[in-house]
Amino acid sequence: MKDIYKFxxxxxxxxxxxxxxxxxxxxxxxxxMGEAKEIYGLSLNSAELGDEELxxxxxxxRRVTRNEKTMVSTLYITGLLCExxxxxxxxxxxxEQIMGALxxxxxxxxxxxxxxxxxxxxxxxxxxxxWRGGPCHIVTSNDYLAKRDAESMQPLYERCGLSxxxxxxxxxxxxxxxxxxxxxxxxxxxxxxxxxxxxxMSEEAESAVASEGIRTFVSGCxxxxxxxxxxxxxxxxxxDSVLIDEATVPLIIAIPGSSPLLNEAVRxxxxxxxxxxSGQDYYVNQQAKYVTITTAGNEVIETxxxxxxxxxxxxxRSSYLIKQAIIARYCYHRDVHYVVDQGKIVIVDEKTGCxxxxxxxxxxxxxxxxxxxxxxxxxxxxxxxxxxxxxFFRLYDNLSGMSGTLQNVEKELWSVYNLxxxxxxxxxxxxxxxxxxxxxxxxxxxxxxxxxxxQLHTAKGRAVxxxxxxxxxxxxxxxxxxxxxxxxxVLNALRHEEEARIIADAGRWGQVTIxxxxxxxGTDIVVNTDVRxxxxxxxxxTERHESRRVDMQLFGRTARQGDPGSAQMIVSLEDEVIKxxxxxxxxxxxxxxxxxxxxxxxxxxxxKIVQYFAERSISRLRKKLLQQDLALSKALSFTKY
Numbered sequence: 001m002k003d004i005y006k007f008x009x010x011x012x013x014x015x016x017x018x019x020x021x022x023x024x025x026x027x028x029x030x031x032x033m034g035e036a037k038e039i040y041g042l043s044l045n046s047a048e049l050g051d052e053e054l055x056x057x058x059x060x061x062r063r064v065t066r067n068e069k070t071m072v073s074t075l076y077i078t079g080l081l082c083e084x085x086x087x088x089x090x091x092x093x094x095x096e097q098i099m100g101a102l103x104x105x106x107x108x109x110x111x112x113x114x115x116x117x118x119x120x121x122x123x124x125x126x127x128x129x130x131w132r133g134g135p136c137h138i139v140t141s142n143d144y145l146a147k148r149d150a151e152s153m154q155p156l157y158e159r160c161g162l163s164x165x166x167x168x169x170x171x172x173x174x175x176x177x178x179x180x181x182x183x184x185x186x187x188x189x190x191x192x193x194x195x196x197x198x199x200x201m202s203e204e205a206e207s208a209v210a211s212e213g214i215r216t217f218v219s220g221c222x223x224x225x226x227x228x229x230x231x232x233x234x235x236x237x238x239x240d241s242v243l244i245d246e247a248t249v250p251l252i253i254a255i256p257g258s259s260p261l262l263n264e265a266v267r268x269x270x271x272x273x274x275x276x277x278s279g280q281d282y283y284v285n286q287q288a289k290y291v292t293i294t295t296a297g298n299e300v301i302e303t304x305x306x307x308x309x310x311x312x313x314x315x316x317r318s319s320y321l322i323k324q325a326i327i328a329r330y331c332y333h334r335d336v337h338y339v340v341d342q343g344k345i346v347i348v349d350e351k352t353g354c355x356x357x358x359x360x361x362x363x364x365x366x367x368x369x370x371x372x373x374x375x376x377x378x379x380x381x382x383x384x385x386x387x388x389x390x391x392f393f394r395l396y397d398n399l400s401g402m403s404g405t406l407q408n409v410e411k412e413l414w415s416v417y418n419l420x421x422x423x424x425x426x427x428x429x430x431x432x433x434x435x436x437x438x439x440x441x442x443x444x445x446x447x448x449x450x451x452x453x454x455q456l457h458t459a460k461g462r463a464v465x466x467x468x469x470x471x472x473x474x475x476x477x478x479x480x481x482x483x484x485x486x487x488x489x490v491l492n493a494l495r496h497e498e499e500a501r502i503i504a505d506a507g508r509w510g511q512v513t514i515x516x517x518x519x520x521x522g523t524d525i526v527v528n529t530d531v532r533x534x535x536x537x538x539x540x541x542t543e544r545h546e547s548r549r550v551d552m553q554l555f556g557r558t559a560r561q562g563d564p565g566s567a568q569m570i571v572s573l574e575d576e577v578i579k580x581x582x583x584x585x586x587x588x589x590x591x592x593x594x595x596x597x598x599x600x601x602x603x604x605x606x607x608k609i610v611q612y613f614a615e616r617s618i619s620r621l622r623k624k625l626l627q628q629d630l631a632l633s634k635a636l637s638f639t640k641y
Contacts, residue, residue: 020414027108027422029099035075036098042079043092049083058084062161065131077131078102081124081160088155093120096427101125103422104400109239109413111406111423113430114553115524115560118402122235123153129398130162130183134232138186141238142354143168144500150186157184167191177227189242192228193251193392197385199226201253231396239401240549243417244409247390248625252362254381263377265312266367269321272304273329282326286580289331291323321364328368335472338369339493344378345369348471348493355493390416390622391629404556405549412619416626428562431536432555437569439603441591446572447480450542453568454486454512457538463511463531467554468492469543469576474514477542481512488512507537517550525557527565536564543575544607546614571607581614582606 046054061077078098086092093101097117100110104125112118122138129136140146150166157164165179167187176195179185202225236242276282281297284290293301298315301322305313312318332338338347339355345366347356360366360381367377393399399417406413410421440446454464468474471492481488491502491513506513507527527537537558541551551569558565573590582590590606593599 017411017415020411020420023414023420024410024422027103027106027420029422029425032099032102032422033095033425035102036095039075039079039082039098039102040093040095042076043082043086046080046083047086051087054080054084054087058160062131065128074102074105077128078124081127084159085120085124085156088159091120093117093124094427096424097121097124100402100424101128103424104235104402105129107398107400107419109401109403109406109419109421111421112402112404113424113426113560114404114556116404116424116427118237119149119153122237122402123149123156125235125400126184127157127160127162129233129235130157130160134397135180135182135229136184136233136235137192137231138184139189139192139234139236139242140186141241142188143191145237146186146188146191150184167195173225173227180228189236189246189389189392190251193387193389194253195227196231196392197251197253197387199228201385202226233398234393234396234400236393236399236401237403239403239413240405240409241403242389243393243401243419244412244622245547245550247416248388248622250386250388251392252383252386254360255384256379257382258379261309261311262364262380263367265308265318265321266325266364266377267371268307268309268312269318269364270325270328270368270371272301272307273322273325275304276300276322276326278330282323284326284330286331289327291326293319293323321368324363324365325368325371328365328372332365332369333470333472334373335475335494336470339471340373340375341494343375345373345375346493388625388629390626391633393417405552407552408548408615412622416623426562430559431562431564432559433564433566434555435566435568437571437604437607439594439600439607440570440572441574441594443572443574446542446570446574447477449570450477450540451480451484451486453540453570454481455484457535457566458486458510458512461509461531461534462536462538463507463509463525463527464513464538464540465506465525465554465557466512466514466540467542468514468516469545471516473542474516477514481514486512488514491515507531517545517554524560527563532563535566538565539567541567541569542571544569544571544577544611546577546581546611546618548611548615573603577610577614578607581610581617 049057057080061080065077078101082093082098096112097120100112100118100121101124103110104122105128112121126136126138138149140149146166146168150164154164162184163182164184164186165182167176167179167185169191171179276297278284281294281300283292283294285292298319301319302315305315305318308318312321334340336348338345340346341355347359347361348354349356360378361369362381362383364380367380370377394417399419401419406421413419413421438449440449450466454466457464466477468477471494474490474492478488478490489502489505489512491499493516502513503515503525505511507525509528509531525537531537539555539558541554545551555567558567573587573594578587586606590603594603
């Protein structure tokens with residue numbers, strides 16, 4: 001059993017990273033491509049088999065796969081699966097897809113460009129994992145993709161003698177339990193972790209009842225409430241998003257409660273926070289979402305403590321709620337971090353732009369945001385059990401993943417998950433045209449430049465996809481385009497009902513689509529033939545993110561499978577990454593340089609430097625939180641289920 005508490009750091013971490021580099025060398029692309037081409041040839045030879053003979057071979061190899069480990073059998077079996085895929089789905093996997101399936105099957109994370117057919121690649125690897133025994137979980141970006149991929153790949157799995165299902169939000173425990181008994185299960189990381197935590201709660205309840213000696217007399221308690229059947233194999237789509245970007249986000253199983261005194265104290269704290277003066281009574285670190293109260297501020301808090309309910313008059317408790325109120329005012333913005341839907345605060349995932357129904361901030365922060373928006377306070381919840389995604393996925397016996405943007409995170413994937421990374425070549429040469437980055441001094445100038453660029457390309461009949469960071473900015477651009485007489489479609493947390501259709505139609509003649517961040521990931525943008533003839537899909541990024549990979553994910557929407565396409569980055573000095581990660585004293589200098597054409601490249605260079613340090617800062621934070629989680633888990637003697 002692997003030691004999930006082990007984390008290499010210091011000199012040990014250095015030598016472990018060297019081991020990771022050596023591990024990648026054991027998967028040379030030339031050898032992998034040679035095996036893939038041999039498998040492709042074997043799949044063509046299998047075309048001579050009749051259906052009955054093919055079925056007999058499937059039954060035979062499924063039975064012996066658990067014990068047979070030779071390379072020859074692996075190649076032959078994979079070739080057989082490629083022929084099955086062709087007969088069932090009319091698709092014969094090409095060499096690059098076969099390379100990806102082999103790598104995944106050997107516990108490697110693959111960097112495979114968007115549009116290269118990762119769904120088929122994962123399915124072939126999942127069949128091989130299913131034949132070895134043990135449940136195989138395929139992790140998708142959202143519920144729609146989990147359901148779509150499970151249903152579209154079902155004929156392949158059933159022909160191979162495997163059962164498949166999907167687990168999505170809204171499913172009841174009996175249905176979940178029945179689905180988890182199947183060989184292949186498609187789901188999201190959030191659903192898998194939530195079910196795992198609920199099963200742990202069930203185990204704890206069973207242990208508590210058993211310790212009282214009355215287990216047999218309590219109905220409905222214990223193992224019968226568990227839905228999962230172990231963490232054996234996981235294949236993660238968009239692995240960088242799940243294993244890196246969302247790694248430290250804890251999923252919490254909370255118990256609803258009622259605390260009128262807390263709600264009253266939060267309202268009082270918010271009122272007091274409005275009386276304090278920024279820069280005099282407190283300082284806000286927006287990057288860390290942290291507030292420091294000065295001596296003058298503490299004096300004000302002391303004089304106003306009597307306004308709090310008795311239970312909250314203690315200086316530390318009242319000061320804490322006032323800090324939460326200040327954070328709500330300065331660090332959490334409407335239509336950026338949350339939206340107001342039907343009189344309720346709904347958190348927006350900053351990385352995907354999707355609404356996270358049922359989620360709430362803790363420690364009175366959620367109630368403070370409600371006060372800010374003049375809404376009725378909701379009852380607070382109390383955390384019962386929680387776990388981060390990086391802790392959860394370390395529990396799997398066999399872990400692998402795939403994404404189009406694993407560059408720059410290879411070291412972290414190896415150090416945290418023991419996952420080597422290899423890059424799969426594209427099936428056809430990529431025809432992406434990248435235009436020089438444009439930097440403007442203000443958001444107003446940036447939107448003008450974006451509209452001008454849209455007009456330039458739509459005039460030729462090209463389709464345009466505009467990537468926006470926040471809901472608010474997407475609505476701003478939408479309104480500006482309307483006033484300019486340019487029709488467009490918006491996809492954000494407020495307009496998410498027809499996400500798949502909107503993204504699928506984004507490649508039509510003259511179509512302009514505005515989408516927040518990674519909305520629509522996993523759904524191909526089909527570029528019409530006439531659009532392809534005039535240059536294909538043009539993608540505009542309107543803001544750099546803390547991670548270069550997020551920018552690359554947006555640009556990965558175009559120029560797929562040898563199609564033409566182009567990408568343009570248009571940013572401003574008022575963007576979030578500059579506000580948070582760049583020293584304020586350097587901004588006036590940047591404005592001067594930006595206005596001078598001969599020095600504009602310096603501003604572009606500075607954006608890249610700031611983005612690099614933002615990535616480093618966030619990466620260090622993830623590792624620090626992991627070490628804290630591991631230390632706490634080991635101290636509490638948490639065990640693997």
